[in-house]
Amino acid sequence: xxxxxxxxxxxxxxxxxxxxxxxxxxxxxxxxxxxxxxxxxxxxxxxxxxxxxxxxxxxxxxxxxxxxxxxxxxxxxxxxxxxxxxxxxxxxxxxxxxxxxxxxxxxxxxxxxxxxxxxxxxxxxxxxxxxxxxxxxxxxxxxxxxxxxxxxxxxxxxxxxxxxxxxxxxxxxxxxxxxxxxxxxx
Numbered sequence: 001x002x003x004x005x006x007x008x009x010x011x012x013x014x015x016x017x018x019x020x021x022x023x024x025x026x027x028x029x030x031x032x033x034x035x036x037x038x039x040x041x042x043x044x045x046x047x048x049x050x051x052x053x054x055x056x057x058x059x060x061x062x063x064x065x066x067x068x069x070x071x072x073x074x075x076x077x078x079x080x081x082x083x084x085x086x087x088x089x090x091x092x093x094x095x096x097x098x099x100x101x102x103x104x105x106x107x108x109x110x111x112x113x114x115x116x117x118x119x120x121x122x123x124x125x126x127x128x129x130x131x132x133x134x135x136x137x138x139x140x141x142x143x144x145x146x147x148x149x150x151x152x153x154x155x156x157x158x159x160x161x162x163x164x165x166x167x168x169x170x171x172x173x174x175x176x177x178x179x180x181x182x183x184x185x186x
Contacts, residue, residue, distance in 0.1 A: 010075070105129050112164045116140065119156035121148025123182070135173035138164075142177070146184035153179065 023032075030037040040047050050057050109127045116125035124143040129136045138161065144153060157177055165171045 108164070108168050108170070111167075112138075112140075112160060115160040115163060116142060116157065119160070120152045121145045122153065122156070129170075131173060133170060136170055137174040138172040138176070140175070140177045142179050144179055144181045146182055148181065150179075 024041055026032045027035040028037065028041055029035075042050065053060075109129060112127045113125045116122055116127070121144050122142050123145055126141045128139040130139070131137045140157065140161075142153065142157065161172065161175060
């Protein structure tokens with residue numbers, strides 16, 4: 001389900017709940033014609049069951065309401081407070097067989113990090129992508145061993161970025177590479 005469809009679904013559910021609550025409030029206050037403020041909104045059988053389980057029914061209603069509030073808060077946090085992903089949108093392929101692929105930037109980041117760590121003298125790699133999908137900015141930090149050769153690491157990083165650009169279809173608009181060399185052990 002896309003983000004737009006997800007938001008539309010929960011907007012419809014929220015509107016239905018608001019309409020139901022407003023209708024119950026209007027009927028209970030006698031604002032609607034034929035509504036009796038002294039009458040119970042629940043059917044007689046349900047009202048009798050509620051009264052029969054008196055101390056526990058209130059507790060059950062409170063726990064149910066609390067669980068619904070927590071679930072709604074979690075859903076709202078996931079929907080609205082979505083973490084900012086660096087590369088968004090579609091990766092498209094023009095040509096005789098065009099197509100589009102929606103891909104999370106974390107997948108691209110992990111792939112490039114894995115490719116970088118495979119190089120000579122590279123102990124760790126950290127990649128950050130920012131900007132629009134066709135031409136993102138690429139920020140790379142590599143942690144190197146003390147015996148790593150600068151020329152070999154430079155060629156390996158450039159080759160990994162070229163493979164990334166060819167595979168993902170994202171040619172970096174800006175490339176920033178920081179290399180940190182760990183101290184040699186005596």
